[in-house]
Amino acid sequence: MSNLRIDIHHITRVEGHGxxxxxxxxxxxxxxxxxxxxxxxxxEAMLRGRPxxxxxxxxxxxxxxxxxxxxxxxxxxxxKALGIEPTAQTKLLRRLNFIGEMLDSHVLHAYMLIAPxxxxxxxxxxxxxxxxxxxxRALRLKKLAGDTCKIICGRxxxxxxxxxxxFSHYPTAADLYxxxxxxxxxxxxxxxxxxxxxxLPMPQFSRDTEYIALYNPPHYxxxxxxxxxTDGGAWLVEQYRDVTNEIMVPHSxxxxxxxxxxxxxxxxxxxxxxxxxLLHPLALQAANALxxxxxxxxxxxxxxAQVVEIVHCVEEGILLIDELLRREIAWEExxxxxxxxxxxxxxxxxxxxxxxxxxxxxNGVIVGANCIIPTGQNLANIEADMRALVPTIMHKPQAxxxxxxxxxxxxxxxxxxxSTHLLNxxxx
Amino acid sequence: MNAxxxxxxxxxxxxxxxxxxxxxxxxVDSLQYHPELLDVIDxxxxxxxxxxxSDDYQIxxxxxxxxxxxxxxRLRKIRETADIVVALGACAHLGGINAIRNRQNLQDVRxxxxxxxxxxYETYEPRAxxxxxxVDAVVPGCPISGAEFVRVVKGLLLGRLLEPPDYPLCIECKxxxxxxxxxxxxxxxxxxxxxxxDAICPAYGAGCEGCRGIIPNPSMDAFxxxxxxxxxxxxxxxxxxxxxxxxxxxxxxxxxxxxx
Ligand code: SF4
Ligand code: SF4
Ligand code: SF4
Numbered sequence: 233m234s235n236l237r238i239d240i241h242h243i244t245r246v247e248g249h250g251x252x253x254x255x256x257x258x259x260x261x262x263x264x265x266x267x268x269x270x271x272x273x274x275x276e277a278m279l280r281g282r283p284x285x286x287x288x289x290x291x292x293x294x295x296x297x298x299x300x301x302x303x304x305x306x307x308x309x310x311x312k313a314l315g316i317e318p319t320a321q322t323k324l325l326r327r328l329n330f331i332g333e334m335l336d337s338h339v340l341h342a343y344m345l346i347a348p349x350x351x352x353x354x355x356x357x358x359x360x361x362x363x364x365x366x367x368x369r370a371l372r373l374k375k376l377a378g379d380t381c382k383i384i385c386g387r388x389x390x391x392x393x394x395x396x397x398x399f400s401h402y403p404t405a406a407d408l409y410x411x412x413x414x415x416x417x418x419x420x421x422x423x424x425x426x427x428x429x430x431x432l433p434m435p436q437f438s439r440d441t442e443y444i445a446l447y448n449p450p451h452y453x454x455x456x457x458x459x460x461x462t463d464g465g466a467w468l469v470e471q472y473r474d475v476t477n478e479i480m481v482p483h484s485x486x487x488x489x490x491x492x493x494x495x496x497x498x499x500x501x502x503x504x505x506x507x508x509x510l511l512h513p514l515a516l517q518a519a520n521a522l523x524x525x526x527x528x529x530x531x532x533x534x535x536x537a538q539v540v541e542i543v544h545c546v547e548e549g550i551l552l553i554d555e556l557l558r559r560e561i562a563w564e565e566x567x568x569x570x571x572x573x574x575x576x577x578x579x580x581x582x583x584x585x586x587x588x589x590x591x592x593x594x595n596g597v598i599v600g601a602n603c604i605i606p607t608g609q610n611l612a613n614i615e616a617d618m619r620a621l622v623p624t625i626m627h628k629p630q631a632x633x634x635x636x637x638x639x640x641x642x643x644x645x646x647x648x649x650x651s652t653h654l655l656n657x658x659x660x
Numbered sequence: 661m662n663a664x665x666x667x668x669x670x671x672x673x674x675x676x677x678x679x680x681x682x683x684x685x686x687x688v689d690s691l692q693y694h695p696e697l698l699d700v701i702d703x704x705x706x707x708x709x710x711x712x713x714s715d716d717y718q719i720x721x722x723x724x725x726x727x728x729x730x731x732x733x734r735l736r737k738i739r740e741t742a743d744i745v746v747a748l749g750a751c752a753h754l755g756g757i758n759a760i761r762n763r764q765n766l767q768d769v770r771x772x773x774x775x776x777x778x779x780x781y782e783t784y785e786p787r788a789x790x791x792x793x794x795v796d797a798v799v800p801g802c803p804i805s806g807a808e809f810v811r812v813v814k815g816l817l818l819g820r821l822l823e824p825p826d827y828p829l830c831i832e833c834k835x836x837x838x839x840x841x842x843x844x845x846x847x848x849x850x851x852x853x854x855x856x857x858d859a860i861c862p863a864y865g866a867g868c869e870g871c872r873g874i875i876p877n878p879s880m881d882a883f884x885x886x887x888x889x890x891x892x893x894x895x896x897x898x899x900x901x902x903x904x905x906x907x908x909x910x911x912x913x914x915x916x917x918x919x920x
Contacts, residue, residue, distance in 0.1 A: 272783055293680045378689070
């Protein structure tokens with residue numbers, strides 16, 4: 233086929249709204265864009281004039297699925313601006329809360345948004361009838377994830393008990409013991425998850441790119457640390473603008489981000505490539521069983537990296553609970569600010585990749601804010617992948633090409649609802 | 661012939677406008693905990709969870725605020741198609757968190773975030789769905805309560821439009837025996853906020869932010885009295901009242917509270 237025109241409106245089973253536009257003329261790829269059609273949200277403007285205590289509550293509403301991550305990055309930015317060092321207990325609780333969010337999102341993505349593609353159904357809803365064991369397993373894991381967030385911060389979507397400098401509520405030892413039992417019992421579901429994904433044939437495609445993730449040994453970096461790249465180099469989170477530097481590209485009015493190459497990737501696959509040596513031994517075993525090794529350059533394997541992280545998170549959850557139980561949870565009032573003016577950058581790895589919040593605070597009121605979210609950073613890389621993928625499949629029927637591109641975009645787990653400020657509609 | 665074939669299941673569609681999609685995710689969770697609902701309704705459109713699409717539905721759930729003129733025809737089309745329209749969550753019900761910026765100059769907001777590219781992005785002051793089309797029922801909250809969503813769906817199946825509670829959150833909070841947030845020296849909107857969330861924020865040590873909306877005929881005087889009794893100035897409450905309730909409180913709120 234020499235001409236091919238694809239216009240996928242509203243990619244389904246992703247967060248937010250996106251279009252894919254591909255134009256092939258006489259066998260030449262003319263255009264290949266991922267267009268974002270979500271309305272802009274203006275969170276940075278909304279933060280101005282608000283007391284610093286509200287920032288994490290407002291910014292958790294950037295995304296319902298990365299709400300804990302946004303809240304955490306927000307709290308870290310505020311704490312750094314105001315000279316607050318959280319206690320060891322607070323750090324442990326935040327990390328455990330993160331495990332909950334990461335698990336919830338990865339299970340949702342792997343089981344409910346990705347698996348239907350391989351099982352040839354349009355959604356997870358019919359799967360409840362045809363493969364109830366698979367759906368029930370996903371639900372058990374999701375419930376464990378949700379309950380983790382619930383006992384720590386009240387709920388996953390828009391955490392309540394996380395505040396600047398600490399927490400306003402603490403789980404009891406009994407809560408943690410009960411949760412620990414469930415994490416241990418989840419081992420069987422995790423093993424079955426690895427088995428399921430061993431059987432799903434990931435498309436064979438690969439394109440070498442730069443992978444960027446937080447690096448914070450000895451932890452598999454989720455909160456704080458340095459910005460690290462598989463191309464070498466490490467940067468302080470305060471230098472995030474040097475890494476994410478937004479650039480204008482001629483083929484589209486959208487701003488893209490690029491670091492040491494024309495694009496880079498963030499998310500589970502990037503974390504896996506950067507942090508491989510810090511994975512829990514069982515997660516390393518799973519990686520082996522799933523046939524993924526660093527540096528993996530197949531973007532479709534992002535989902536497989538998520539499965540590896542599911543294994544890691546469940547094991548890490550047990551370790552964190554043990555540490556919290558060993559120390560015994562004590563009631564702590566949140567740490568007070570040492571000053572009321574300053575600037576801070578907070579960073580963490582939400583399920584979809586590295587996230588930055590940067591606030592300027594004056595007399596306790598936010599006067600400037602900048603938030604950089606993962607999907608915006610991935611867009612240039614998704615487009616580069618599409619441009620590399622299309623020529624290899626453009627002889628296939630249009631519907632198949634469209635499906636492959638949708639699968640590619642979905643593999644990135646894009647959270648388009650929160651990504652718009654880096655993006656823009658490419659007019660055709 | 662079984663019952664399914666004699667009585668067609670109501671066709672239900674979900675739509676999202678400007679939102680964080682947290683309410684839809686809560687719906688996905690609730691449906692999974694209540695698979696019996698999937699036996700009695702037909703979900704014909706749910707972009708977040710399904711690739712299927714349809715324009716034939718009786719019940720429409722709408723998440724998110726209307727934040728640009730081009731959202732309006734889409735909303736009117738949903739209104740024309742559906743017999744029952746339900747606003748899902750604070751964004752749809754109240755304008756919610758999106759409306760925070762309505763107290764700022766629109767052009768300034770656009771330029772702050774997009775600089776010279778401000779004109780690329782269509783936007784206006786975010787509003788509740790009911791400010792654009794008529795709405796038959798609401799599931800309040802940010803995020804919605806999954807249990808309440810299930811109750812509303814079950815009510816609709818029985819031909820009833822369920823109303824959320826019209827009494828203040830404090831009643832629920834007292835029943836839960838929470839320590840009152842005011843006793844910690846912080847502000848809580850419980851005295852004027854619609855109950856129904858089981859006072860989840862006070863239960864986790866945070867003040868209510870009013871995400872479920874203000875009760876009918878709130879006693880603002882009594883509320884300000886409580887504030888004063890705890891040594892808090894009514895002016896302190898202004899930012900709280902403009903987290904979720906920007907479109908519900910007067911534009912000159914600061915002057916009003918300064919005079920009470
Ligand atoms: S009401 Fe809250 S949870 Fe629901 S979509 Fe709006 S911001 Fe998200
Ligand atoms: S915490 Fe809030 S809702 Fe609860 S009793 Fe006090 S004022 Fe009322
Ligand atoms: S306590 Fe208030 S802010 Fe919290 S969920 Fe209930 S109504 Fe919303």
